[in-house]
Amino acid sequence: MSDHKPPYLGFGLGLRPEHYDEILSGEPNVDWFEVISENYMIPGGKPLQILDQICERYPIVMHGVSLSIASTTPLDMDYLTGLKMLADRVDPKWISDHLCWTGVHGVNLHDLLPIPYTQEALDHVVERVSRVQDFLGRRLTLENVSSYVTFAESEMSEWDFVSEVARRADCWLLFDVNNVYVSACNHGFSTRDFLHGVPRDRIVQFHLAGHSHEGEHIVDTHDHPVCNEVWDFYRETVSHFGPVSTMIERDDNIPPLAEVIAELDIARKIAREVQAAKQVIAAE
Amino acid sequence: MTRLKDLQARFQAGIVSGDDAILTDINDNDREDRRTLFGVYRNAYVLRLAEILGRDYELTHAYLGDQAFSDLAQGYIAKHPSDKRNARWFGRYLPEFARKTAPFSEHKEVAELAALEKALADAFDAADAQPVTIEELAAIPPEDWANLVFSPHPTAKRLRFKTNAADIWMALKDEAAPPEAMLLPEPQMILVWRQDLTSRFRPLCPEEAMMWAEATKGVRFGVLCEMVATFAGEDGADLRAAAYLKNWLDTGSLACVSPDCPQSDLVMGTAH
Numbered sequence: 001m002s003d004h005k006p007p008y009l010g011f012g013l014g015l016r017p018e019h020y021d022e023i024l025s026g027e028p029n030v031d032w033f034e035v036i037s038e039n040y041m042i043p044g045g046k047p048l049q050i051l052d053q054i055c056e057r058y059p060i061v062m063h064g065v066s067l068s069i070a071s072t073t074p075l076d077m078d079y080l081t082g083l084k085m086l087a088d089r090v091d092p093k094w095i096s097d098h099l100c101w102t103g104v105h106g107v108n109l110h111d112l113l114p115i116p117y118t119q120e121a122l123d124h125v126v127e128r129v130s131r132v133q134d135f136l137g138r139r140l141t142l143e144n145v146s147s148y149v150t151f152a153e154s155e156m157s158e159w160d161f162v163s164e165v166a167r168r169a170d171c172w173l174l175f176d177v178n179n180v181y182v183s184a185c186n187h188g189f190s191t192r193d194f195l196h197g198v199p200r201d202r203i204v205q206f207h208l209a210g211h212s213h214e215g216e217h218i219v220d221t222h223d224h225p226v227c228n229e230v231w232d233f234y235r236e237t238v239s240h241f242g243p244v245s246t247m248i249e250r251d252d253n254i255p256p257l258a259e260v261i262a263e264l265d266i267a268r269k270i271a272r273e274v275q276a277a278k279q280v281i282a283a284e
Numbered sequence: 285m286t287r288l289k290d291l292q293a294r295f296q297a298g299i300v301s302g303d304d305a306i307l308t309d310i311n312d313n314d315r316e317d318r319r320t321l322f323g324v325y326r327n328a329y330v331l332r333l334a335e336i337l338g339r340d341y342e343l344t345h346a347y348l349g350d351q352a353f354s355d356l357a358q359g360y361i362a363k364h365p366s367d368k369r370n371a372r373w374f375g376r377y378l379p380e381f382a383r384k385t386a387p388f389s390e391h392k393e394v395a396e397l398a399a400l401e402k403a404l405a406d407a408f409d410a411a412d413a414q415p416v417t418i419e420e421l422a423a424i425p426p427e428d429w430a431n432l433v434f435s436p437h438p439t440a441k442r443l444r445f446k447t448n449a450a451d452i453w454m455a456l457k458d459e460a461a462p463p464e465a466m467l468l469p470e471p472q473m474i475l476v477w478r479q480d481l482t483s484r485f486r487p488l489c490p491e492e493a494m495m496w497a498e499a500t501k502g503v504r505f506g507v508l509c510e511m512v513a514t515f516a517g518e519d520g521a522d523l524r525a526a527a528y529l530k531n532w533l534d535t536g537s538l539a540c541v542s543p544d545c546p547q548s549d550l551v552m553g554t555a556h
Contacts, residue, residue, distance in 0.1 A: 039372075041370055045412065045478065046408065047409060066370065072292050105293070107296060107366065107367060110336075121288050124288060153287070186321075188313065215316070
């Protein structure tokens with residue numbers, strides 16, 4: 001496996017079928033695309049043909065939703081074989097999934113389920129990440145998820161758990177800005193503690209997304225524009241980590257491409273402002 | 285790993301079966317109790333799976349209306365927890381479930397409509413293959429034609445309908461009022477396939493349906509012509525068989541035409 005950190009790609013979007021025509025018929029101002037791996041782990045047809053065309057024009061990152069790295073069910077080798085086949089076709093800059101589990105006993109709940117932050121879970125996840133990386137022949141990138149419950153048996157903070165997984169399994173991290181914000185609101189921790197608690201040298205990607213307020217908690221729905229509070233935290237995140245490949249996820253109520261690119265331009269503007277401010281400070 | 289394994293089993297049972305044992309593992313927070321917090325996962329599970337079914341069976345949903353489709357979806361979710369990583373295949377048993385489960389089983393068109401939607405979705409992302417063209421057939425010496433066998437395009441599948449579900453599908457697709465459901469005098473064979481990246485279907489007349497069924501079992505073209513003659517009369521039998529074959533080629537329904545093609549077509553559907 002390469003020791004090199006994946007390249008900085010700039011500002012990207014999640015590839016969604018609603019935008020296929022606009023992407024292929026124009027030259028949208030998007031530096032790269034993230035594809036949901038499972039959407040293209042199919043035998044053939046239009047989605048794969050479109051994907052091939054987009055791969056010819058843009059750098060691609062693969063993002064899975066069902067690796068289930070923390071599940072206590074044995075690794076699904078059929079799934080991993082399909083993932084590897086897709087990676088051979090796409091040649092992604094990196095492959096990411098979530099630091100979570102999605103089901104046990106042959107059932108898939110199609111949700112990103114929380115882990116108790118225990119030494120036992122840590123050892124389990126580290127061992128599985130190492131095996132998956134060996135099989136894929138490349139490092140994984142793991143994303144922190146939004147969560148709605150905490151476990152009585154947890155022994156450490158989420159950021160300590162995430163950091164230890166990255167250090168011990170030697171994998172990369174996808175820092176989901178919105179997920180940190182959502183979990184911080186739901187569980188009452190400080191976003192700053194999380195931000196300063198994870199290792200800068202492991203972060204290869206940022207996610208930005210919208211969420212929904214339901215009663216006293218926030219749900220990570222990806223069906224709204226990024227809110228002001230998350231933009232503020234993004235500014236703090238960019239300031240802390242420096243330039244990191246950034247993308248916006250939109251999975252429901254998907255607006256026209258131009259609207260999502262306008263949101264992406266906000267991220268670009270914030271990153272430029274942060275960089276300019278740093279240069280001013282450095283010059284003084 | 286025992287503690288983690290047990291906790292995940294309790295968590296999953298809490299979502300799928302409504303078992304409350306998991307609540308002892310979860311903290312209250314200062315605003316909401318643990319039942320409310322865990323409820324986020326319980327609610328999301330059913331909503332997400334119902335949304336997947338609604339997307340995959342859009343016209344079945346339109347035909348049944350919100351309440352009846354919700355009943356169908358809830359029953360299906362309870363009976364068939366998802367066993368695949370990819371949500372694409374979660375709803376694959378819905379036509380069969382509708383065929384066997386009251387009150388939907390009393391309305392045979394519901395299962396057939398769902399079977400048609402599933403077949404079209406399956407054709408959409410089935411394996412790629414270059415369809416055989418009429419020019420490729422023309423390049424085969426005429427003296428070899430009697431020995432030709434055919435294999436269907438990997439996207440091509442047959443459905444056998446007892447109702448007018450295909451007409452109902454077409455009306456719903458046009459956002460028109462569907463015709464009243466009715467049993468057909470004779471079962472109707474429907475061929476579903478993908479052409480130019482688009483899923484399509486068409487009904488087959490009984491003679492063409494017979495010839496397609498036999499052709500995809502590996503029966504040679506010479507014998508197929510004899511079967512067509514037996515089916516509806518010797519007059520023009522060869523021409524009729526040739527016309528069906530030309531149509532299969534024009535519509536991209538064949539992946540192989542040669543004396544030694546593999547066969548893979550299966551009858552799908554709900555009305556055997």
